[in-house]
Amino acid sequence: MEFCPECGAILLPMNKKLKCKCGYERSLSDEVKDQYEVKGETNPKAEVIVTDNKNVALPTTTITCYKCGGTKGYWWTVQTRSADEAPTNFIRCAKCGNTWRSSN
Numbered sequence: 001m002e003f004c005p006e007c008g009a010i011l012l013p014m015n016k017k018l019k020c021k022c023g024y025e026r027s028l029s030d031e032v033k034d035q036y037e038v039k040g041e042t043n044p045k046a047e048v049i050v051t052d053n054k055n056v057a058l059p060t061t062t063i064t065c066y067k068c069g070g071t072k073g074y075w076w077t078v079q080t081r082s083a084d085e086a087p088t089n090f091i092r093c094a095k096c097g098n099t100w101r102s103s104n
């Protein structure tokens with residue numbers, strides 16, 4: 001989030017620029033663009049994020065989180081790309097939210 005140095009209002013991204021209602025504008029830096037643009041579909045995490053938006057109760061399982069050592073996790077299955085491929089299991093640590101693909 002960027003703020004206008006003239007009036008303090010929030011700058012809105014428009015045509016590769018940040019614009020303020022007071023008339024102030026400046027070019028988007030690459031760093032700022034990352035904050036506003038939706039990540040491309042080449043990002044493997046996109047599959048996980050889609051599942052995040054579904055408000056479903058996920059089954060729990062016993063895990064060992066490699067980040068925090070937590071032992072309770074949620075799991076779900078995502079059918080990736082073509083139906084010919086085996087579905088991928090994802091696991092999320094209930095403690096720290098760390099998410100990874102299950103190997104089995």
Ligand SMILES: [Zn+2]
Pocket residue numbers: 004005006007008009020021022023024
């Ligand atoms: Zn302004």
Ligand SMILES: [Zn+2]
Pocket residue numbers: 065066067068069070093094095096097098
């Ligand atoms: Zn964890």
